[in-house]
Amino acid sequence: MKITDACVYPFPVGDSSVRRCALEARSFGYDSIVAADTPAAEVCGITVFPGIFLAGIPAKDVQSRAKKSRGTGAVVAVQIGDNGFNRAVAGTNGVHILRGIHAADKRAFDHVAAKIAADNNTALDIDLSVLIFGRGHLRQKAIHRYLDLMILYRRFEFPLTISSSARSVLGMRAVREVTGLCSLFGMDESDVQAALAGVSRVTDPGESIVKVIK
Amino acid sequence: MSIRPPTLREKRRYLLARIDPAGTILEAKDLYYATYEAVVSLFGDVAAAAMQPSVLAVEKGYVLLRCRRGAEREFAIALSTLSLCRDCTVALRVLAVSGTLESLRERIATIVPKAPVLPGQDILPAEQETAGTIPCGYLFGSSPVDVVTGNGHKVDVIEKGFKNTRRLFLTTEDLETLHATTISDGL
Numbered sequence: 001m002k003i004t005d006a007c008v009y010p011f012p013v014g015d016s017s018v019r020r021c022a023l024e025a026r027s028f029g030y031d032s033i034v035a036a037d038t039p040a041a042e043v044c045g046i047t048v049f050p051g052i053f054l055a056g057i058p059a060k061d062v063q064s065r066a067k068k069s070r071g072t073g074a075v076v077a078v079q080i081g082d083n084g085f086n087r088a089v090a091g092t093n094g095v096h097i098l099r100g101i102h103a104a105d106k107r108a109f110d111h112v113a114a115k116i117a118a119d120n121n122t123a124l125d126i127d128l129s130v131l132i133f134g135r136g137h138l139r140q141k142a143i144h145r146y147l148d149l150m151i152l153y154r155r156f157e158f159p160l161t162i163s164s165s166a167r168s169v170l171g172m173r174a175v176r177e178v179t180g181l182c183s184l185f186g187m188d189e190s191d192v193q194a195a196l197a198g199v200s201r202v203t204d205p206g207e208s209i210v211k212v213i214k
Numbered sequence: 215m216s217i218r219p220p221t222l223r224e225k226r227r228y229l230l231a232r233i234d235p236a237g238t239i240l241e242a243k244d245l246y247y248a249t250y251e252a253v254v255s256l257f258g259d260v261a262a263a264a265m266q267p268s269v270l271a272v273e274k275g276y277v278l279l280r281c282r283r284g285a286e287r288e289f290a291i292a293l294s295t296l297s298l299c300r301d302c303t304v305a306l307r308v309l310a311v312s313g314t315l316e317s318l319r320e321r322i323a324t325i326v327p328k329a330p331v332l333p334g335q336d337i338l339p340a341e342q343e344t345a346g347t348i349p350c351g352y353l354f355g356s357s358p359v360d361v362v363t364g365n366g367h368k369v370d371v372i373e374k375g376f377k378n379t380r381r382l383f384l385t386t387e388d389l390e391t392l393h394a395t396t397i398s399d400g401l
Contacts, residue, residue, distance in 0.1 A: 012355075016383035023367060023385060044367075132295050135255050169383045170234055170305040173294055177308075180291040184256075 002031040003175060004199035006097060006125055007051060007077065007163035009036050014167035021169060022046040029175035034075045034163070034199060049199065053099070055079035059088040066094030075203060077125065080104045083113065090117040096202040097161055099125040101149055102142035114152040123159035123202045124149060126195065129171060131181050132164075146185040153191075160191075161198035224266075225283035230318040231293060231306040233275050235370055235381065237363040240299055245269045245277060248299040253292040265289055270315065274326045277306065278318055286311050352389045354382060359389075 005025060010018040018035055022043035025033045032047035041048045052074050054062055066076050070093075077097035078089050082105065089095055090113050098117065101109055101124060109124070117124060126149070130142040153160060162182065166172045173181070179192045187195070233240060246269040253262045265285040270278040281289040290308045297303060309325075312318050352359050352371065359371035359382065367385045 011382070015380055017354075017385060017388045019385040019387055020368060020383045024383075133297055139255075168303070170297070170303055174307065177290070177294040180287065181294060184291070 001197040002047065002200040003029060003193075003196045004032045004034065004049070004161070005030050005164050005166075005172065006034050006075075006123075006161035006199050007036070007053070007099070007127070007165045008033050008172065009165070009167045010038060013037075016166075016169045018048060019043050021166075021172070022048060024169040024172050027174075028172060030196075032199070034077075040073050049203070050074040052076045053079070055100075059085055059092070062089055062095065063092050066092055070094045073203075075199060080108055083108055083110060086113045087116055090122045091120050092122075093120070095122055096199075097123045097125050099127065099163070101125070102127055102130045102145050104145065106145075106148075109149070109152070111152060111155070114156040114158055118156040118158035121159060121202055121205055123161045123198045124153070125161045125163050126182070127163055127165050128173060128178065128181055129163075129165040131184065132171065132173065143185050150186050150191075159198045159201045160195035161202070162192070162195045226280055226313075227283050227286040228270070228312050228315050228318055229279040229281070229286060229289065229293070229308055230310040230312070230321055231277050231279060231308045233272070233277055234305040234307060235363070235383070236275060236365060237370070238275075238302060238304055240272055240277075240302070240304065242269045242272045242277075244300045245272060248296055248304075249279065249293065252296040253289065256292045256295055257288060261285075261288065267292075273319075273322060276309075276322050276325075278315060283313075354384060354388060361389075 008021050010016055010021050013036060018038050021033060021035065026044055026046050030046065032049060034049045034051040036051045036053055038048060038050050040050050050073065052065065052069055054065055054076065056079065062078055069076050075096050076094060077099045078095050079100045080086055080098050086098065086109055090098060126146060131139055134142060162178055164172050175196065178196070179189055182192045249267055249269055250262065253265060253267050264282065265288060266282045267289055268280045270280055293306045293308055296306050310318060310321055352361065354371060358374040360374055362370045362372055362381065364370070369384050369386055369389060371382050371384055373379050373382060
């Protein structure tokens with residue numbers, strides 16, 4: 001079980017190099033990070049997963065991009081859209097994470113999409129950057145969405161991931177701080193531990209859910 | 215009004231936090247306003263009044279904070295949402311919580327090295343002949359950078375330029391290879 005920050009943006013999008021992000025992640029208690037547009041690597045004992053973040057493209061293109069990235073070891077994350085899009089993408093083989101639920105419509109991710117995500121082992125991402133940097137309505141909306149998400153999570157038990165979406169090492173938070181921030185919307189310590197291990201759960205599912213008994 | 219006896223005083227908790235990025239000079243008053251804003255925006259006025267957050271001192275890159283006993287967890291959560299202090303991007307990393315200021319000051323003394331190290335002095339082997347000066351003339355990618363601070367493998371640099379002079383957070387390897395995005399292992 002690897003403790004993973006599911007999204008960081010290193011240089012040139014951000015102001016920190018991949019190595020620095022990895023160094024900081026190690027000091028914050030992580031085992032791995034998912035870095036956007038970065039090749040897979042092992043830096044200072046931290047596993048760097050390449051991240052492919054797709055946003056604003058139709059479901060058909062998502063399928064083709066996910067198909068291309070299969071077998072590369074990349075973590076494919078898709079920005080949440082409307083309800084139909086989310087149901088289609090949640091059931092797409094090769095898509096690991098659905099991101100951006102904090103900014104989505106209230107009905108964008110419902111119980112049907114949650115069931116599809118749980119069946120296909122697709123994770124929902126909890127983006128902490130909006131809690132850290134957001135203020136007022138933006139943060140209130142995000143907390144509300146995450147509270148809704150937790151209700152669906154307890155019912156359907158789809159995987160969760162937690163990301164800092166940091167564009168700088170200053171935006172990264174330690175595991176203890178993440179636990180504190182997640183307690184704002186009702187996640188207890190065991191939920192946080194499971195969510196931090198969510199990336200390894202979706203990329204390496206391990207044993208199949210369905211067991212064949214001979 | 216006379217001072218209350220110790221048994222009647224409010225119980226307090228003291229927090230020690232590191233100011234990131236290293237070398238940032240902040241005034242306690244500015245940090246107090248930033249801290250208070252973070253607490254109020256997250257928990258509201260009532261919780262802030264009950265929490266009684268305050269900044270006691272800024273010492274050697276660390277800050278000593280105080281809150282009411284029992285509210286230290288919420289205070290630490292609020293501190294993790296602090297990102298700006300007077301137009302300066304900062305992050306406070308809570309290191310310890312204690313019942314006395316003295317123990318936190320002892321902790322600072324154990325963390326902070328006794329001999330002052332010049333920025334960038336111990337980090338860049340190629341420049342050790344010129345120890346005592348702040349090494350400059352490094353390249354990150356194709357842009358020249360100046361080293362601001364260094365701690366172990368971590369190096370903070372500032373881009374040299376006419377317009378774009380943002381601070382970059384790198385490691386020694388990033389500077390030695392001159393191009394962090396095209397080195398042998400692909401990073």
